[in-house]
Each structure stands twice: as C-alpha cells, then as structure tokens.
Amino acid sequence: MIQRIQFDRLLLTLVLGLFLFGSASMYSASTTVAEQEYHDSNYYLKKHMRNTLVAVVVFIFFSSFNHQNFRKLAKPILAIAVIALIVVIAQHRINHIPRPARWLSLWGFSIQVSDLARLAFIIFLADALHSKQPRIEDFKQTMLPLFLVTAVICGLVVIEPDLSSSVMIMAVAIAMFFMGNVKLSHISGFLAIAGSGAMITAWVTPYMRQRILTFFDSSRDVTHAGYQIHQSLVTLAHGGMNGVGLGDSFGKALYLPEPHTDFVFAIIGEEWGFIGAFVLLTIFILIFLRGMRIARNSPDIYSMLLAEGLSLSFFLYALANVAVVVDLIPTTGLPLPLVSYGGSNLMITAAMLGILFNIAGTNGTGVPNKKVTGSLSELYES
Template sequence: MRYSSAPDYVLFLIVLVLVVFGSVMIYSSSAFVADSGFKTSVYFLKKQLVWIALSFVLLFVFKSIDYHKLRYLATPALVLSLFLLVVVLFFEPTKGVKRWIRLGGFGFQPSELFKYCLLLFISASLVKKSEKIKKLKYILIPYFLILGIAFLLIFKQPHLGAIFAIGTSSVLLLFVGGARLRHLLILILPVFLLGVVLVFGLGYEKDRVRDYMNSFKNPLEGSYQLQQSVIGLGSGGLYGKGLGNGKQKLFFLPEPHTDFIFSAIGEEGGFIFTCGIMLLFLIFGLRGIKICLSAPDRFGFLLAFGMTSILISGALINTGVVLGLLPTTGIPCPFLSYGGSSLVMAMCGVGILLNISQQKALKKRKSYSKPYRWKRK
C-alpha cells in the first residue's frame, strides 16, 4: 500500500521515550523485590523486555496494515474478546481476583484486549449508523447491551478500574460519533446506580472503596498502599532522591513497579520528572487529537479518537490513584508500568494511530462515508 505522508514521528518518539524510561524505572523499583523473591534483580526487567520486543513488533504490524481493513475484523475481534472474558473466570485466582489467563510463566488480561476491540467495533459500526445513532434505540442496542454483558463479566473478576476506563472511553466515542448527550445521560444513570450496588456487593472492591474513604477521615485506617504511594511521591521533593535511591520499594510500597510506578518516579525523580511525564502524555493526547482531525474519513477519525481516549484515560486514572485522588483501581500507567497485556495492547493502539497519521492527506474515500463534522445538529 502507498501512503501519502510520513507517520507522526513525534508521537512515536514520545512512546519510545516513555517505554525506555519505564524500563529503567521497572528495574529500579523492582530490583530489591526480585532479588529477594527470585534470587536475581533483573527478573521483572527480563520479562518486561520480552513484552517490549513483542509490542514493538505489533506496533509496526499495525502501522503497516491499512486501518480500513480492521473494520472487517471488528465484530470477530469483539466476539473473541468477550469469549476470553468468560474463559478467564475458569482460571485460578491470583491474589483474590480472576483477571489473568496464565500459560507457563506469562499471563494475559482479556479486559485489556476487550478495551481496544470494543472501541474498534464502535468506530466501525458508527460509520454505518451515522444518522441512526441520534435515535435512542440504536444506542441501547447493541452498544449498551454489549457494555452490560462485558461489565457483568468484568465485575465477576472483579476489576472496577477496567470498567471505569472502558465506560468513559466508550461514552466519549459515542458522543463524538453523533449520539445525543441526553440519550447517553438517560442510559448512564441506571448503569451507574447498578454499578454502585454491585461494587458494594463485592467484598474485594468494597474494601478498596471503604479504605479510600477512610483515608480522608483517619489516615491510620485508610488504604496502606495509597498511604505509602503518597509518602513516596511526596518524599521525592523537587529533584528526587536519585535513581535507585528510593526507600518505598524496600517492602513499604507493595509492587511499586506495577500500578504505582508513578509514585516510584516521584520519589526518585522528584516533581520535575513527574511533571515531565505528564507533559509527555499531554503532548501525546494533543498529537492524537491532531491525527483525529486530519484523518481521511469518518472511520479514521473515530478510531483515532478511541485509541487516544483509552490511552490518556488510563494515564489519568493511574496518576489519580497514585496521587490519592481515586481509590485503587488496578489500572497500569500506559508504557511505564510493568505488565505485558497493557503494554502490548497500548502499542497496538499506537500502531493504529501511526497508520492513520500517514494517510492524512489521502483523498477522502466515499465508501467510508463523509468525515465527522464538529458542528453538531
């Protein structure tokens, strides 16, 4: 296939910097724990490097495949991801939750795959239903039916953070795709109320929310992990303690290389490094929006928006938890946190964004409908 322009190299460079820096911080924050538990300080780093290699391969694969072809895979991919959400419930729980399909020494989270498959499906179907989407019944069926089934399956794991990220990104995509705000609000309210009932009926997530609320009343009764996260983040000061000199990773902050790696960055790199990371994510989001607006057709616009929103929402939720603004959710920081599922799917999303960016000057294709107009009727 011939492309009209070069891909967005700024976006790619940002991702490369985040992944490389994330690898350094994964080693720094996990070396002590790895040496104590696995007799080698590079245990987690070596596993992450395998995922990084695979993720870059997939990035270039999705960068090279015309994104229009993904439209025909949208429904099969969604069905497969829903099937895996069922399959994961039959695996043995890890630390009280059933989120991973584990084969050998590696595990995969189906909820990560579902995030991207759902946004691909919504983007593809909105192209066909560009006018019908303004009617309530076309929002309820199939979108909220699919979301309802998926949310119930993810609640069984349970994984409140994934539900929040998926729900937020899906609603935003439906809105920019033409759905009326009042229709979305009508449907969101009962889903939210049902979610509250289910959350407080699940001991695992109920305890997380309770600990978070208690941290405002009495810090001694709040979430220990959140407390240690805030301590680590604040103790770094302006310039940090220096790479490798953090103290919270010495069994004070549980698993600092995963969902709380941003706290480790704050402790060792200080306020300057944390601001630098947030600035990179801000630029990433702006480049993603630029790709949306320059997409050659409506499908490209919607797909680029979906990929950008799920990645940025993940970063915002993760940093919100680390800062103590949100209860613990189990959402990793894209490109930075240890974990293969999140990294691989994030890099697939970046590959799609790069593919769309290099087709920005192509003549708009009639077969994919006219592009989205910002002026809403």
C-alpha cells in the first residue's frame, strides 16, 4: 500500500509557495491577537509549526498510499465520518453546549468533523460513481441511493450547525455528479430540492438569517452586525496597490476580528496590496487547474472523479473565503486553505493534496509514473 511515487514538480512548487506565503501572512496577522490573549506574540506561530509537522506526516502518508486502495475503504471511512458527526451532535445536545457542535478532540488535536466528512464523502462518491457507471441512468437503483447519502451527510453537517460546510459539500457533489455522467434531469431535480432545503434552513436558523440580512445591508449597523465586514473592506482598501508592508497592518491591531483565520485575506490585501492578493489568487487558480489536468490524464473514472472532487473542494473553499472578505457573499466561517490558522483544516488539506499527488505520480493506476522525473523520497531525504 505504501509506495515510492513520482511527484508533480509544478504542483509541488505551487503548494509549497502557497504554504510559505500563507504561513508568513498568518503569523503577521496573528501577533497582536496572540499578545492580547496569551501575552506571547508568537503563540499562534508555535502552534502552527506543531500543526505543520503533523500535516507533513499526513501529506507524506497519503501521497505514498495507493489511492486505489481507498476504494475498498470508502464505505468504512464514510461510516466513521457519519458516526463522528452523530457523536459531536449528541454531545452538543446532551451537555447543552452553547457553541456549535463542530469539533471532536483526539490525541490532543481538535478535528472539525465536517472537514473529515468532506474528505470521506469525496472518496465515497468517486468510488460509487465509478462502480455504478453501467447503471448510471437508472434513477431508482443507482442515483436515488447516492442522492440520499448526500442528503444525509449534508443534513448532519447542517444540524451541527454548519450550513456553509454543508453547501460546500453539496456543491462538490453536484459537480462530481455532472462529471460522473449522471443525467442532467436527475441533477437538476436534486439541485432544486437541495437548494430549497438550504434556503429554508438558512432562513429559519437565527444566526444564519442574521448573516444574510447583514450581507444585504451591512452598512445599517457597522458597530455590531456589520462591523466585521466593514472592517474587512476598510483593511483591504488601506493596502492600496503595493500594500503597507509585512507586519505593518493596522487592521490586525484588534480592529478586524479573526484576522489570522477567516479574514486573513484582508490582512494579506493590506500588507501585500492588490498585487500580493492577486498573486495569491493566481496560485490558487493554478493549483486548481493543475488538479483538473491531473484528473483529465487519469485512466479511470474513479481516479478522475477523485482528483476533480479534491481539486474543486480546495478551490471552492478559497473562493468562498475571499468572496466573504470582499463582501460578495454572507459570512461563512470557511478558512482559506493553507493560509488561515487552524490545525484541523490544515490536516485535511494535507491529506487531500497528498491523495492528489499520488494520483498525479501514478497516472491514477497506483503504479509509479516513470514519465515524471524525481520522487517524493528524494524530497524527504533532502
């Protein structure tokens, strides 16, 4: 199962560049908050370094693990994710915890269960769509069960409550259905039902409804509900074309809430300017396009859908985060992959990228691709 594979040098360069750029920006954005909360401006950097070490191990494992073997594990992995979702929801209800039930503590690390569910679901759906290709047009026997599984996963994530992550999972599922040759009429019907359910849920849930109302009129109360978005836009605008310089942000000085997590892109825009923000977005786009090319070169539908699902999920999270910061969509709470502070998302992102590297290095077959020079083991030994 563990193998020496060839690595995609361009993808590796892009990912490392994004991670280093993101780490520097996250550290800069976190110093003031860390000093106020823990009297140590390096607090979040230290935790980030610890998380990074674990993430590297996760990446090495998943990049060396034959992704074809996940087909045998797809259902058990999804079952574990479902159980984890049920456990955190039950803990929330039984213990009357006021905050959303999204985290599960394991071995000193807090894992956001919706992230685990997202990865597990992508693996499951890629395998299911591959296996059911001969009967893909049969709604009752093939698509209805897959639609129900999708609805259950998204429904459990909504109950946490975490509508934003649920919408992301649903979006990836819809895209994978489309790329997996599912009939457009089936997808359209499912999308109509799922979309209606999401809108109703958002409106009847107080905090979600508040976010929507604030989005449509964020200027109505910039001292309360609209404060974060207002400060985000002010912070971005302050950066201008060239930025104020790394470490010289005004927004991070307790004006902008969550400057090192959900709104780190605003700090990047302020310190690095429009040029730096544009470069960051370009890297995300290039990683996505590279992932889609890896998918296109895969020899089977499973590998193709797995690569597409992972690449799209990575890109959609980045897109949603940036869209919130520039006030294009309501606040979601979704992180910027490899940039925002957070151990859980970093681990899952490392796993997703590791699988993508394995697909690229084996042309989707599980057999090392000899057309690409260099190996991951050379990288590890250097």
